Amino acid sequence: MSAHETKYSTVLQTDPLTTSYYVRNLEFWYGDFNALTNISLDVMPSAVTAFIGPSGCGKSTFLRCMNRMNDLIPDTQVGGKMLLKGADIYGSGVDPVDLRRRVGMIFQQPNPFPQSIYDNVAYGPRLQGVKKKRDLDDIVEDSLKRANLWKEVKDILDKNGLAISGGQQQRLCIARVLAVQPEVLLMDEPCSAIDPTSVQKIEDLMAEIKDEVTIIIVTHNMQQAARVSDYTSFFLQEVAGEPAVLVESGKTSDIFTAPIDKRTEDYITGRFG
Amino acid sequence: MGTNLNPNNEQRKTGMQVLKELKEEHKKSDSGLGRAHFNNRVALGVLWGATGVTIGLLAIILIYVSYHGLSVVLQDFPRFIFTWPEGVNAEGGIWPTIIATLYSTGLAMGIATPIAVLAAVYLAEYAKQGKIVKTIRFAADSLASVPSIVMGLFGLAFFVETLGIPLSMLAASLGLSLLMLPIIMRATEEAIRAVPRYIRWGSYGMGATKWQTVSRVVIPTATPRIITGLILALARAIGETAVVFLTMGIAINLPIVPTDSGRSMSVHLYLMAVEGINLPSAYGTAFLLLLIILILNLSARWISKRYSRIEGA
Numbered sequence: 001m002s003a004h005e006t007k008y009s010t011v012l013q014t015d016p017l018t019t020s021y022y023v024r025n026l027e028f029w030y031g032d033f034n035a036l037t038n039i040s041l042d043v044m045p046s047a048v049t050a051f052i053g054p055s056g057c058g059k060s061t062f063l064r065c066m067n068r069m070n071d072l073i074p075d076t077q078v079g080g081k082m083l084l085k086g087a088d089i090y091g092s093g094v095d096p097v098d099l100r101r102r103v104g105m106i107f108q109q110p111n112p113f114p115q116s117i118y119d120n121v122a123y124g125p126r127l128q129g130v131k132k133k134r135d136l137d138d139i140v141e142d143s144l145k146r147a148n149l150w151k152e153v154k155d156i157l158d159k160n161g162l163a164i165s166g167g168q169q170q171r172l173c174i175a176r177v178l179a180v181q182p183e184v185l186l187m188d189e190p191c192s193a194i195d196p197t198s199v200q201k202i203e204d205l206m207a208e209i210k211d212e213v214t215i216i217i218v219t220h221n222m223q224q225a226a227r228v229s230d231y232t233s234f235f236l237q238e239v240a241g242e243p244a245v246l247v248e249s250g251k252t253s254d255i256f257t258a259p260i261d262k263r264t265e266d267y268i269t270g271r272f273g
Numbered sequence: 274m275g276t277n278l279n280p281n282n283e284q285r286k287t288g289m290q291v292l293k294e295l296k297e298e299h300k301k302s303d304s305g306l307g308r309a310h311f312n313n314r315v316a317l318g319v320l321w322g323a324t325g326v327t328i329g330l331l332a333i334i335l336i337y338v339s340y341h342g343l344s345v346v347l348q349d350f351p352r353f354i355f356t357w358p359e360g361v362n363a364e365g366g367i368w369p370t371i372i373a374t375l376y377s378t379g380l381a382m383g384i385a386t387p388i389a390v391l392a393a394v395y396l397a398e399y400a401k402q403g404k405i406v407k408t409i410r411f412a413a414d415s416l417a418s419v420p421s422i423v424m425g426l427f428g429l430a431f432f433v434e435t436l437g438i439p440l441s442m443l444a445a446s447l448g449l450s451l452l453m454l455p456i457i458m459r460a461t462e463e464a465i466r467a468v469p470r471y472i473r474w475g476s477y478g479m480g481a482t483k484w485q486t487v488s489r490v491v492i493p494t495a496t497p498r499i500i501t502g503l504i505l506a507l508a509r510a511i512g513e514t515a516v517v518f519l520t521m522g523i524a525i526n527l528p529i530v531p532t533d534s535g536r537s538m539s540v541h542l543y544l545m546a547v548e549g550i551n552l553p554s555a556y557g558t559a560f561l562l563l564l565i566i567l568i569l570n571l572s573a574r575w576i577s578k579r580y581s582r583i584e585g586a
Contacts (some may be wrong), residue, residue: 067478069477072477097480097481099480100477100478100480101480102480104478104479105474105479107471107475107478109471111471111475112475113475113493114493114494123479123490124479124480127480127489176475177478180480
């Protein structure tokens with residue numbers, strides 16, 4: 001197998017502390033299947049990074065490596081280096097539970113708990129021991145405001161989280177994650193199953209919170225990637241059964257206007273995928 | 274592949290040819306298609322008949338018991354429900370038996386529920402899926418199919434004779450909890466498995482531990498279905514006769530503490546019927562028993578319906 005070489009329009013950092021995530025030569029296996037190979041990239045803090053690529057190209061798998069969600073899938077294995085703020089997240093002594101408090105995740109399918117809107121948002125703070133009603137009230141209101149949902153639900157906080165629309169549910173899930181003040185927010189195709197109004201509100205809130213929370217979003221929607229992200233990484237699995245690779249990574253403006261790799265150009269102009 | 278490889282089958286028709294000939298035959302006389310239509314109608318008739326028998330039997334039982342029992346209950350209403358038996362315990366009301374029934378089944382539920390639910394949580398969430406879990410499940414299913422008279426005998430031998438618990442509410446509820454245990458356990462296990470994976474992920478994704486996820490998200494989400502299972506187990510226990518007959522005793526008594534003995538509705542019904550002393554009273558008891566079970570089944574349906582509506586919203 002010929003070694004694959006990723007094209008970078010921005011130079012890879014040498015100091016991990018200047019990055020949010022510092023990934024070098026990452027490998028990932030489902031059982032015997034090498035799903036990702038030789039992934040090296042930087043995720044810059046206080047910015048939105050988009051992962052793009054056709055279905056099955058491993059971008060969601062890679063995203064789940066970033067908060068060790070793949071640990072929940074049996075018989076998976078990770079190799080290479082992945083540092084968060086300079087610390088190895090796969091190092092011995094790292095508790096994935098602690099990691100996931102720092103790195104929140106939003107899924108494609110909105111997944112509120114079948115509890116009240118209030119209890120959904122208060123879930124994380126309660127886990128961490130916040131007990132006083134007044135403190136919880138503050139956190140709930142603040143989180144719902146940041147998730148652009150407060151105005152719609154402030155009078156129905158007792159209503160079941162499943163009784164609101166899909167787009168509102170997704171913003172509720174975002175509020176639920178923001179309530180534990182994560183450093184990073186991972187979003188796995190968060191807008192593919194919801195209405196356009198909510199998509200707009202989610203894109204707005206991403207722009208509003210990205211200074212405090214590093215955002216990584218997996219998306220199939222090229223326009224969305226171009227609109228919301230500062231950096232873009234393009235993943236591709238060229239041959240079925242072979243591992244996926246990172247084709248190109250860099251500033252979104254560069255990737256979309258002057259892609260270095262022919263395959264990147266083909267993908268963003270819609271020639272495949 | 275040709276005719277020369279199959280000399281004996283030179284005359285063999287292809288499937289298409291057979292179909293063609295059949296069609297022509299059908300054209301000549303509509304006997305073929307006619308037969309198919311006839312068969313269709315017969316099959317439909319048989320299915321209808323079988324369904325009718327099932328529903329009809331249920332209706333007959335309900336109407337028969339109501340016809341004989343309702344008048345007994347309504348006579349001097351609500352005297353039959355709220356007064357004590359009189360004479361040789363064959364006349365009058367059945368109040369103590371209603372209380373004994375609710376007492377023992379309630380206590381049985383209190384005993385069986387925590388054990389069954391915790392066992393189910395372990396099986397569904399923690400146990401490594403494999404041979405042992407399958408064996409435990411098979412054991413639970415087998416326990417559920419043990420004849421209740423055998424369970425009663427065991428209750429008598431173990432709880433009463435060996436442990437020295439008197440014939441009482443406590444002994445009866447221990448026996449009944451043996452019946453309820455597998456039902457509640459399997460229902461709870463199914464309920465927990467039905468909680469979608471992505472809801473768990475939502476919890477794990479926020480840094481919840483396994484126990485936090487199980488206790489704060491999975492079990493609350495599964496609760497309506499668990500309650501449905503509880504009610505069905507309760508309905509099963511409330512009409513149970515053999516176990517309570519052997520472990521509770523037959524004396525008419527209003528139970529106060531768990532070691533009090535008593536007579537359940539089902540046992541009262543049995544004694545009235547088998548001794549033929551007062552058949553109307555037996556029907557009245559049967560009617561009330563059916564009514565309680567019907568209410569329990571309807572509430573189980575209501576809870577599961579309400580749940581599916583929330584989930585579908």
